[in-house]
Amino acid sequence: MVLRLEDPDRRNALSMAMLERLLEELEAAGRSPASVVRIEGAGSAFCAGIDLDVGREDPRRLGDLLELLSQAMRSIRGLPQVVVARVQGAAIAGGCALLSACDFRCGEPGTRLGYPVPRVGLSAAVSVPTLLGTIGPSRVRSLLLEASVLDGETAFRSGLLTHFAESLDRLTELVEALCGDLAAKGPEAMRRTKAWLNELDGSIDDARHERALACSVSTTGTEEARALLESNWTRGGRR
Amino acid sequence: MSEPAGDRELVEVASSDGVTRVRLNRPEVRNAISRDLIERLMAVVEGIRADREVRVVVLEGSGRSFCAGMDLKQVMDDPVAMGDMLRELGRATIALRSIQVPTIARVQGAAIGGGCGLSGVCDFVVSHPEVKIGYPEIGLGICPAVVAPWLVLRIGAGNARSILLAGGTMDGERAHRFGLVDDLVPASELDSAVERLVERICSGGPEALRVTKRWLNELDGPRIAEQVMRGAELSAEVIRGQEAQERLRKVFAK
Numbered sequence: 001m002v003l004r005l006e007d008p009d010r011r012n013a014l015s016m017a018m019l020e021r022l023l024e025e026l027e028a029a030g031r032s033p034a035s036v037v038r039i040e041g042a043g044s045a046f047c048a049g050i051d052l053d054v055g056r057e058d059p060r061r062l063g064d065l066l067e068l069l070s071q072a073m074r075s076i077r078g079l080p081q082v083v084v085a086r087v088q089g090a091a092i093a094g095g096c097a098l099l100s101a102c103d104f105r106c107g108e109p110g111t112r113l114g115y116p117v118p119r120v121g122l123s124a125a126v127s128v129p130t131l132l133g134t135i136g137p138s139r140v141r142s143l144l145l146e147a148s149v150l151d152g153e154t155a156f157r158s159g160l161l162t163h164f165a166e167s168l169d170r171l172t173e174l175v176e177a178l179c180g181d182l183a184a185k186g187p188e189a190m191r192r193t194k195a196w197l198n199e200l201d202g203s204i205d206d207a208r209h210e211r212a213l214a215c216s217v218s219t220t221g222t223e224e225a226r227a228l229l230e231s232n233w234t235r236g237g238r239r
Numbered sequence: 240m241s242e243p244a245g246d247r248e249l250v251e252v253a254s255s256d257g258v259t260r261v262r263l264n265r266p267e268v269r270n271a272i273s274r275d276l277i278e279r280l281m282a283v284v285e286g287i288r289a290d291r292e293v294r295v296v297v298l299e300g301s302g303r304s305f306c307a308g309m310d311l312k313q314v315m316d317d318p319v320a321m322g323d324m325l326r327e328l329g330r331a332t333i334a335l336r337s338i339q340v341p342t343i344a345r346v347q348g349a350a351i352g353g354g355c356g357l358s359g360v361c362d363f364v365v366s367h368p369e370v371k372i373g374y375p376e377i378g379l380g381i382c383p384a385v386v387a388p389w390l391v392l393r394i395g396a397g398n399a400r401s402i403l404l405a406g407g408t409m410d411g412e413r414a415h416r417f418g419l420v421d422d423l424v425p426a427s428e429l430d431s432a433v434e435r436l437v438e439r440i441c442s443g444g445p446e447a448l449r450v451t452k453r454w455l456n457e458l459d460g461p462r463i464a465e466q467v468m469r470g471a472e473l474s475a476e477v478i479r480g481q482e483a484q485e486r487l488r489k490v491f492a493k
Contacts, residue, residue: 133396185378196387
């Protein structure tokens, strides 16, 4: 089963509508008999993050987006099926958060991953509950605090990507081979193993997600975020 | 019921100068883990725990492979025995981990499934590039739940996730990158690499090493034993299911 973010002109930025739809599709996927779920983005990028335009009038409205983002991450991680992300180009901030909840993450040399959100006064804390298990505490620290963006190869070495195609052309082939392999395994054993790993690494622990979300949401109400977002828009960027 | 092993011990143990060597000894089945083998391994580990002279333990396998994993064929038709075996594997990993001195797994040839589980609870894994290592359980419809808590501790939850959910096996290079192998050397240098490590460990203060090992084990968390044993129950439940039974029968019919 394939879920595709479909707003390529805006590099699949996560709007309210996009996230609501994603949540519906994830719920449907969870009920489907498919044993592997694939998540991808249409166009040149996987996902450029939450749609900052939502906060133009009042940055606090970004909190609603963050809440849906957190739900989407939990929903991906909680899916009974294994989840494979196909990441071409950017998976930035909210895009990287979605990615961190996937079991397998496939990228290419042009893949760009990271959380440059402190530049607009926001915190990527919401991503930590799934990111922590995915790449380990010391890498989470440098990724979030240095707020750098990693290229595909660096992300692969750090474990943020589990699979790496030598070129964009090979990415589809790689993802299809992986999904085929996974579909050949015992689906019941797979479900049980994923659920057990979720329990072991605490990545579906709601209390943890709520704390992380509250931390990110708190930054949307600061004077700092207002000023940095303002200057970001003055410069003409959405991000 | 004891299997006919003649005069041979299923797990041999030999100590000299503070180094205790524990050798899995069913080379004709690549040291597959039977109930008798686990029972004997547990007794050996108990002995080591009581021995204040031991300074380092080397776990190894006779013949061409370290350990091919659980001997499921032996208990194929008895789901109760299968569950018991998984519980015993869980207890064996807990016992091995609780040895109060550094432990080294000398892994040649293969360390598969439960075999990789045994090497993975050791403090050091020394192996070579051509080794076949990993957790193919998922392909057999089996849930590798017993080894999962240890694997998460050893290589982190993200790596454990991608290895266990993808199943299959990998070579030594890849295992080394993941941290399943700590020391990767040419096969011909396996023994000398283990010896070097033994010497290095023995040059440390025995008391400091015991205290450090105990502290590191404490950092495994207060729930680790409980998690491993719950993993055994989960795994036992899955292996009784239709999916696992069908897949296993297909494999053993070959």
